[in-house]
Amino acid sequence: MSSTNAKPAMRSAAWRISLWATLAFAAGTMVVFFVLDRVVATDIHRRVDAWLSGEVEVLADVAERTPNDALYNRVVGEVAELAAHEVPNRLPSDDSDENRSSFPNNSVFFLQSGADGSLKLWVGPGEGRSYASAVLASRIVVDRPTDIQVPGSRTPFRVASVPIKDGSRVYLGLSERDQLRVLRNLRTRFFLLWLSLVLLGFAIVFLTSRRMLSHVRRISEAATHIGHSDLGTRVPTSNRNDEIAHLALTLNGMLDRIESSMHQLHTITDSLAHDLRSPLTAIRGKLESSLSGTREGEQSDAIVSAIEELDRLTDFLNKSLDVAEAQADALRLTRTEIDLDELLRAMVELYEPSMTERGLKVSLVSHGPIWITGDAGLLHRMTANLFDNELRHLPSESSLTIRLETLENAARLTVEDKGPGFDEQILPSLFQRRIRGKHSTGHGLGLAFIDAVVRAHGGTITASNAEGGGACIVIVLPAHQPDHGRTLAAAAV
């Protein structure tokens, strides 16, 4: 769980998934709102046009019927004013008292032009000259309302016109300001709605996918752990019947099969070991019994060498089976906390007399405890193999340096000698079984065994020849959990 907190949310898969999902969702809803907006705008236009056409007909009718006398202007003006109060899309704010008597909020005008283009009658805001010239300048198709830009007004007017029999024309104009305001309000609401939908969608997708992916992460954490420790544990499963639950089940099924084949391998090697060790035990015991009965001499020499051969055979058997198991990544470890520094000091102490006797100079360079988690028995045998190897192959008067260093989360063990180095021909396949140098007297399992133990501990091993001559083996083993290791190291000091 702590890894989630350490990892920024921006880099998580949940973040990416929700980002893309939200983008798609936002684009989709945007299209829907755009279409809605278009539909509403068209409808408003249609209603305005219908009103204009209807009212202008009525006005034209009134203008036609009303006798052209002193009362004409008043009658037609009143009718036009009445019509103006029924303007569609009017906003409540327009119903203020000062606008009630005249044309509301300068949004409607009525204009009658004479046959000669003169202004015959004007009902509307202001003088009407500028409106008249703008209207007359534009060519209005009969019976089709048209947009006309009037000087002094920011919004265009929608104007419908009808000819009257006396040659004059009646124009009715409606400012588009109110429609635009309605549309603007609508768009603002649409936008706010869209924004909250998108944010809500993002939050839902992010939280859901993070929850699902956290299950995936738990599975992968468990799987990693299983790879490094025992095969007995399983990844966590959920009772939901989704893909992730299936993944967990599939992984567990795979682990079952791996565990069963591992178990089979162990059974085979165990029974092989058992079948070979029982007769070896009997032979060794009998040889030992007969040895105690004989006096020193030729016969006892033969028995002694037979016992020694038998012990070598046993060791070879053990190592072969270990290497075989390790190459199948099936070496069984009993893990404890081990101080490599202490282990190496004890080992150097053990081997130092033999080395000195052969004229070899051995030195250990180490700066205090380095804790790792590992199998003490296997690590002892591994180091013994390394030292045996040096002891057998180094010509006298050579020197040997063992260096132990701490790397980040790892311990590095370097074994460097000033001998003839590895046989270049076998260097690439040095850690394989049965690989021996030309002059080697071993059974060719030593380095394979070392490699096996290192691999079983999750480490790496490399062998090379130094430029100035001499062999160099570098082993890197993962260190113990840092926090735990530090307290242990502190306790050791």
Add this chain to the structure above:
Amino acid sequence: MRILLVEDEHEIQSFLKQALTEAGYQVCLAPDGKSAEGLAVTHSYDILIVDLGLPDQDGISLILRLRQMGVVAPVLILSARRSVDDRVRGLEQGGDDYLTKPFALAELLARLRNLLKRNAPAATEATRLRVMDLELDLLRREASRSGHRLQLTPQEFVLLEYLCRNAGRVVTRSMILEKVWGMRIQPDTNVVDVHIYRLRGKVDGQGQQPLIRTLRGVGYVINER
């Protein structure tokens, strides 16, 4: 001292019985778990040697059952398996011991002695060890021969102490490695021999009567000749 030997392999049975009898133990044989249960209930034994691979049941189950039946004698487990079972480790912590096959007789005898000693009432720990004219002061970690102080390294002292504690008894190389260096390893080279050789140079030097003897094919023994 009565031993119950639970082992199904006839060949191993016979040589073990012979060797144990020669070492002064009274040996009872049980070829399988069932007969072992019967014998353990009706007779009293000082120690049990149990092979893990019995024909009728698992050796560990047998030991656990015997413990339930009230058998308290320590158990030496013989195992031909490769890895040491966790359950064996559990028993080891409970005061029992294990030995992997094949083994040296000397080691088997040494482990039996250890198990019996563990069960015996604790004798007051000696602070001095004596083998003829060789004397070890265990508190001051000093050794002297015929009154002359020996210049030993701490490790050499531990080695000599181990030999002297087992004076007159054979110790094998792997026993030395386990008890003195704390490692269960089998070196391909003669590392232990060189240590003994050095120690011998200091203990048996200057024309004195040799104390540390090599038994070829078996191990070492320190005793008076």
